[in-house]
Amino acid sequence: xxxxxxxxxxxxxxxxxxxxxxxxxxxxxxxxxxxxxxxxxxxxxxxxxxxxxxxxxxxxxxxxxxxxxxxxxxxxxxxxxxxxxxxxxxxxxxxxxxxxxxxxxxxxxxxxxxxxxxxxxxxxxxxxxxxxxxxxxxxxxxxxxxxxxxxxxxxxxxxxxxxxxxxxxxxxxxxxxxxxxxxxxxxxxxxxxxxxxxxxxxxxxxxxxxxxxxxxxxxxxxxxxxxxxxxxxxxxxxxxxxxxxxxxxxxxxxxxxxxxxxxxxxxxxxxxxxxxxxxxxxxxxxxxxxxxxxx
Amino acid sequence: xxxxxxxxxxxxxxxxxxxxxxxxxxxxxxxxxxxxxxxxxxxxxxxxxxxxxxxxxxxxxxxxxxxxxxxxxxxxxxxxxxxxxxxxxxxxxxxxxxxxxxxxxxxxxxxxxxxxxxxxxxxxxxxxxxxxxxxxxxxxxxxxxxxxxxxxxxxxxxxxxxxxxxxxxxxxxxxxxxxxxxxxxxxxxxxxxxxxxxxxxxxxxxxxxxxxxxxxxxxxxxxxxxxxxxxxxxxxxxxxxxxxxxxxxxxxxxxxxxxxxxxxxxxxxxxxxxxxxxxxxxxxxxxxxxxxxxxxxxxxxxxxxxxxxxxxxxxxxxxxxxxxxxxxxxxxxxxxxxxxxxxxxxxxxxxxxxxxxxxxxxxxxxx
Amino acid sequence: xxxxxxxxxxxxxxxxxxxxxxxxxxxxxxxxxxxxxxxxxxxxxxxxxxxxxxxxxxxxxxxxxxxxxxxxxxxxxxxxxxxxxxxxxxxxxxxxxxxxxxxxxxxxxxxxxxxxxxxxxxxxxxxxxxxxxxxxxxxxxxxxxxxxxxxxxxxxxxxxxxxxxxxxxxxxxxxxxxxxxxxxxxxxxxxxxxxxxxxxxxxxxxxxxxxxxxxxxxxxxxxxxxxxxxxxxxxxxxxxxxxxxxxxxxxxxxxxxxxxxx
Numbered sequence: 001x002x003x004x005x006x007x008x009x010x011x012x013x014x015x016x017x018x019x020x021x022x023x024x025x026x027x028x029x030x031x032x033x034x035x036x037x038x039x040x041x042x043x044x045x046x047x048x049x050x051x052x053x054x055x056x057x058x059x060x061x062x063x064x065x066x067x068x069x070x071x072x073x074x075x076x077x078x079x080x081x082x083x084x085x086x087x088x089x090x091x092x093x094x095x096x097x098x099x100x101x102x103x104x105x106x107x108x109x110x111x112x113x114x115x116x117x118x119x120x121x122x123x124x125x126x127x128x129x130x131x132x133x134x135x136x137x138x139x140x141x142x143x144x145x146x147x148x149x150x151x152x153x154x155x156x157x158x159x160x161x162x163x164x165x166x167x168x169x170x171x172x173x174x175x176x177x178x179x180x181x182x183x184x185x186x187x188x189x190x191x192x193x194x195x196x197x198x199x200x201x202x203x204x205x206x207x208x209x210x211x212x213x214x215x216x217x218x219x220x221x222x223x224x225x226x227x228x229x230x231x232x233x234x235x236x237x238x239x240x241x242x243x244x245x246x247x248x249x250x251x252x253x254x255x256x257x258x259x260x261x262x263x264x265x266x267x268x269x270x271x272x273x274x275x276x277x278x279x280x281x282x283x284x285x286x287x288x289x290x291x292x293x294x295x
Numbered sequence: 296x297x298x299x300x301x302x303x304x305x306x307x308x309x310x311x312x313x314x315x316x317x318x319x320x321x322x323x324x325x326x327x328x329x330x331x332x333x334x335x336x337x338x339x340x341x342x343x344x345x346x347x348x349x350x351x352x353x354x355x356x357x358x359x360x361x362x363x364x365x366x367x368x369x370x371x372x373x374x375x376x377x378x379x380x381x382x383x384x385x386x387x388x389x390x391x392x393x394x395x396x397x398x399x400x401x402x403x404x405x406x407x408x409x410x411x412x413x414x415x416x417x418x419x420x421x422x423x424x425x426x427x428x429x430x431x432x433x434x435x436x437x438x439x440x441x442x443x444x445x446x447x448x449x450x451x452x453x454x455x456x457x458x459x460x461x462x463x464x465x466x467x468x469x470x471x472x473x474x475x476x477x478x479x480x481x482x483x484x485x486x487x488x489x490x491x492x493x494x495x496x497x498x499x500x501x502x503x504x505x506x507x508x509x510x511x512x513x514x515x516x517x518x519x520x521x522x523x524x525x526x527x528x529x530x531x532x533x534x535x536x537x538x539x540x541x542x543x544x545x546x547x548x549x550x551x552x553x554x555x556x557x558x559x560x561x562x563x564x565x566x567x568x569x570x571x572x573x574x575x576x577x578x579x580x581x582x583x584x585x586x587x588x589x590x591x592x593x594x595x596x597x598x599x600x601x602x603x604x605x606x607x608x609x610x611x612x613x614x615x616x617x618x619x620x621x622x623x624x625x626x627x628x629x630x631x632x633x634x635x636x637x638x639x640x641x642x643x644x645x646x647x648x649x650x651x652x653x654x655x656x657x658x659x660x661x662x
Numbered sequence: 663x664x665x666x667x668x669x670x671x672x673x674x675x676x677x678x679x680x681x682x683x684x685x686x687x688x689x690x691x692x693x694x695x696x697x698x699x700x701x702x703x704x705x706x707x708x709x710x711x712x713x714x715x716x717x718x719x720x721x722x723x724x725x726x727x728x729x730x731x732x733x734x735x736x737x738x739x740x741x742x743x744x745x746x747x748x749x750x751x752x753x754x755x756x757x758x759x760x761x762x763x764x765x766x767x768x769x770x771x772x773x774x775x776x777x778x779x780x781x782x783x784x785x786x787x788x789x790x791x792x793x794x795x796x797x798x799x800x801x802x803x804x805x806x807x808x809x810x811x812x813x814x815x816x817x818x819x820x821x822x823x824x825x826x827x828x829x830x831x832x833x834x835x836x837x838x839x840x841x842x843x844x845x846x847x848x849x850x851x852x853x854x855x856x857x858x859x860x861x862x863x864x865x866x867x868x869x870x871x872x873x874x875x876x877x878x879x880x881x882x883x884x885x886x887x888x889x890x891x892x893x894x895x896x897x898x899x900x901x902x903x904x905x906x907x908x909x910x911x912x913x914x915x916x917x918x919x920x921x922x923x924x
């Protein structure tokens with residue numbers, strides 16, 4: 001393997017990892033605050049791509065406007081799911097909310113199958129994401145480069161939101177100890193709603209970039225990325241937003257490299273994340289950037 | 296001290312009086328069921344026998360699924376994976392070398408499997424054991440650290456099973472699946488397994504082990520402080536559930552005679568989740584009732600996917616996939632508005648049943 | 663003779679906060695010792711470390727059984743099996759199970775029969791189950807809960823629930839019993855009953871007891887020795903009369919009262 005080939009795979013891996021990371025942030029924030037695995041998160045991402053799709057094809061919006069509208073709608077969807085399906089169960093045994101989350105996931109998938117049909121639809125790839133760039137011996141789709149840049153840019157925003165705003169402080173406080181927060185004069189429910197909205201909007205960006213990459217969408221497209229993003233979140237240390245992105249990068253790069261080095265394993269690519277999850281659980285259950293929290 | 300009259304009274308009350316009476320009543324009930332099944336096997340048509348078989352398989356699956364989810368309280372999404380494991384491993388055991396040769400047309404079957412051929416019963420047990428071994432392999436890391444992740448690990452495992460079944464051409468025959476599996480399964484097998492599962496799991500749940508499992512569900516902190524090893528008990532419940540699910544998978548494969556990776560999707564797990572939720576998480580009785588109701592009900596629900604004629608005036612077109620949407624709505628609605636389900640955590644008891652007739656309605660025994 | 667339980671430099675830090683600082687404890691066989699201090703002093707944290715619920719940041723805990731055993735790093739169920747049982751500040755019963763089942767559950771850790779024994783109905787398991795029922799009822803009788811054996815634990819009155827928790831801990835056959843505010847929320851009559859029960863069981867089961875309590879009448883009347891914690895630091899140790907007069911202790915508690923008054 002030449003250095004060129006390696007760099008080529010590295011940038012492809014970073015591109016893929018960015019997408020996992022963007023989805024993983026939503027998982028990790030919700031888990032950090034509610035200790036809930038939001039199974040519907042991958043499907044929320046899928047919905048965002050349909051919002052964008054119809055924005056472009058039906059309402060003839062320019063792609064960036066469609067993306068913005070889709071982000072807003074997805075955030076709204078995330079908040080609605082929480083308020084409608086999870087909020088009534090905050091005091092119920094934890095298993096109830098988990099079952100509901102699976103129900104919501106299955107609901108979104110199957111409503112989409114009924115409404116949108118199971119046939120994949122081609123997704124629009126804007127002009128600026130189409131050129132193929134050459135750096136030395138490396139060939140990269142401009143979309144991949146933009147995806148990485150967008151992810152890094154969003155990371156700055158995430159940092160500001162989580163560490164520099166009152167809402168972010170509240171979020172971190174809730175994830176440390178949910179019960180003391182109402183005492184601090186913070187409206188717990190608003191914090192949770194914000195978390196769902198913010199995480200869903202980021203998943204929307206990830207989803208739309210995902211859709212441009214392949215470039216097609218279908219109702220079950222959220223399942224596998226959702227699972228892998230969760231693995232990325234665990235790998236990075238659940239509850240830690242930067243860990244989630246780091247985990248995404250690691251997962252994306254390893255997946256791409258694995259297939260590059262051992263093409264005969266390419267059929268098992270989707271099984272790799274699972275193996276990684278088991279290994280993380282055995283050797284470092286708190287993940288790379290996770291801290292041991294007292295129970 | 297032991298002669299204390301209060302002491303004896305409390306003790307008697309606890310052992311719920313008449314164990315022998317209960318055993319006899321249970322045997323009579325099982326006898327009646329066998330008689331009814333015998334008649335059904337004689338006179339019912341193929342369609343209804345098929346449903347009866349499916350009811351038994353669903354009872355087996357729901358009761359074992361409830362052991363880990365309802366009784367032990369560990370949220371898991373494993374059934375489709377373990378059913379697939381059981382189905383594949385048992386089918387590969389019972390298929391004759393000739394059948395394997397006919398099936399594996401792209402790549403020949405691996406030598407260590409190609410010449411194996413065992414009768415149905417050992418094949419079922421191998422199916423169960425395969426699932427149980429994988430349950431141990433997954434349960435060990437998960438329960439050791441973050442029980443929370445059990446759901447995602449089992450969900451991921453379901454996907455992995457599909458990926459592996461699709462790719463291991465020389466073992467599973469890949470996407471082509473296995474065809475022409477002998478149809479060994481009949482009412483005796485399916486209901487035999489259902490009764491065995493019920494026998495084992497009910498007796499376990501009513502023993503000291505069952506109390507420990509419920510204690511872990513209710514309050515893991517207290518359970519561990521009282522010397523209960525929660526790790527080992529979760530692993531026990533999960534592995535036992537997998538064992539029966541694997542055997543149910545073996546039954547299923549030898550009932551439908553054709554299996555492929557596409558057959559064991561998450562939909563199966565989702566159905567079972569609805570069953571145990573509607574029956575009451577933690578009630579084995581509820582799981583049995585709901586398994587029966589669900590199997591019939593979902594047959595009826597097929598109507599929504601087919602065109603329906605209303606009074607001969609106009610026709611509502613069927614909506615393919617609508618059934619799944621309805622199932623999802625049922626599950627969410629049940630969690631939000633009817634978390635107790637049919638039985639809550641109550642179980643059937645003869646005491647309660649006889650009370651219905653003698654007018655002394657004391658209510659079913661809780662937990 | 664070596665003490666039954668000895669901790670050295672036991673320390674627990676949460677992030678930057680030191681909840682318990684260099685806690686040294688020596689419990690001799692058969693003692694009844696009180697652990698007191700204002701709210702948030704780290705008393706329950708000490709219990710949580712002793713029972714394996716929290717892993718100390720540093721320090722050691724040694725229990726004398728057949729020989730010395732280091733407890734740091736062991737799981738709660740293992741520590742219980744070695745002979746330390748506890749109750750909780752906020753009662754941790756299984757409210758939907760019967761009183762009897764709550765006690766029987768504490769027998770399970772000692773069960774010898776494997777899981778298939780009850781399934782096959784082996785006589786060995788039946789004998790164990792019978793012994794479990796008999797033993798549990800006997801214990802319930804000691805704390806006047808026998809009549810309520812079939813009641814749901816959650817339906818019991820508060821004082822009864824506290825007693826049930828103590829009995830459940832006893833059912834694990836401990837050598838050392840840790841009681842976390844057993845008299846909290848009890849009226850004076852109930853507290854007197856409780857003091858009588860503790861004295862009795864201590865004698866009958868030759869227990870060593872470490873108790874956290876705020877009720878001064880309870881502490882002064884029952885404990886032979888007191889340890890006072892404030893902000894994680896041991897500020898005094900000694901006989902109840904000495905502690906009563908200790909300036910530092912009075913200040914700590916006065917501070918508490920002043921804070922409460924604010």
